[in-house]
Amino acid sequence: EKVWLSRAEAQTRRGEYQRGLADYGRYLEMATNQTGAVYANAQYGRALCLAQLGHKLEALLALDACIAAGPKDEQLTDKDTSSVPAAHVAKCVMLQDVALAARYTEVISCSSTQPKQSGPSIGERAAAADGQSPDYTGKVWEIPPSALEEALDKARALGKTPLLLDPSEEHFAEAYFLYNATTVLDGKRMVVETRTGAVDLNTLRDALRRDLVHALRWGHTLLVRMGDAAAPFTSSYCKDDACFPLSVFDASKSPAGRSIDTQSVGKEDPFANVLRAGETIGGKLAVPKKFRVVVASYFGRDRYENYLHEALPLHFMQPISILAPAENHVAVVQRQQLGGINQPSIGSEPKAMQLQGDRTSLFLQS
DSSP, X not given: OHHHHHHHHHHHHTTOHXXXXXXXXXXXXXXXXXXXXHHHHHHHHHHHHHHHTXXXXXXXXXXXXXXXXXXXXXXXXXXXXOSHHHHHHHHHHHTTSHHHHHHHHHHHHHHHXXXXXXXXXXXXXHHHHHTOOOBOOSSSEEEOGGGHHHHHHHHHHTTOEEEEEOOSSSOHHHHHHTTSXXXXXXXXXXXXXXXXXXXXXXXXXHHHHHHHHHHHHHTOEEEEEEXXXXXXXXXIITSOTTTSOGGGGOGGGOOTTSEEETTSGGGOSTTGGGOOTXXXXXXXXXXXXXXXXXXXXSOOTTTHHHHHTTTSOGGGEEEEEEOOOOHHHHHHHHHHTTTOOOOOOSSOOOOTTSOSSOHHHHHHHO
8 A cells, every 4th residue: 555655645746646646545545544644644645636636625625634634642753744734724725715615614514414324325325315316218327426336337338438427516426536546637628738739739649648558557447527628539639549549438448357468460459559668568468457437527418419429439428417416415425525524623732751732733833
């Protein structure tokens, strides 16, 4: 698990926030000790990545996770120092945003009024309370957020890539993947950068290739985040099969759970052309079973075809409309994804032979 943490820290230092976020997520999943300075620092790193990627509410919740996991009476003489003091300061600065503070307060207040439960998952309880159930009939499936993983499995069993249609303000489906090992391709940013001339197509395609290889190597979910844009993958970004082939969207050709052989005759495997020297061992790359491709869009079921029919190979995809949960359940899910966090007290009594005052209080006083 330390490998994931070290790599996440390195990715973050280089400004690779999407990759850093994915690696922090994998570390937090694997960590056996979910308290202490190291775990708190991982939550702080995750908060930094989320903030840099524009997910400020989720970043605030991750700062809460950092504060909750960190030492409750941390002293200046302690061997391992945590990022808890910095988390307090960062949280204070972020809450200067009035709109963000209002959303954060709503999440906190809704969470504090919900009794702790055991048994069904948070999402299942939210769906049950809303009286929602998945509908897998028709051209466009309709599911509550709690049935997301089930729907993804059903789509893949049909050889289809999931196309998540989530026009809700919370974009629950998109946020869900931020809590997992995910490599994110930001379609809207690609559109802006190419149209303004900030990035040329060749550079963009090479960046897509590198992100694809990264997801293949580590078994990440490759999330193509379209937002409210129609990034032209079909007509532009996927024109070079040696970078990002259109087959990426064809779930029937997914390399998950097998090896990609770059030395095969004729390279029948479309993913073999993507790999470069130094990215394989003996000409092969073993792809973990967890690798998958998911597309997420803010367009609803009645609009997605009009906007995306030329941008994406929709014949490879299974459209899945995400039913918006009740407002209070959205808050509970967002909050409890991080484990039901409570704010620790500041300024605890010092232990024997320790400095007067804990590290966080001394930091804030200065």
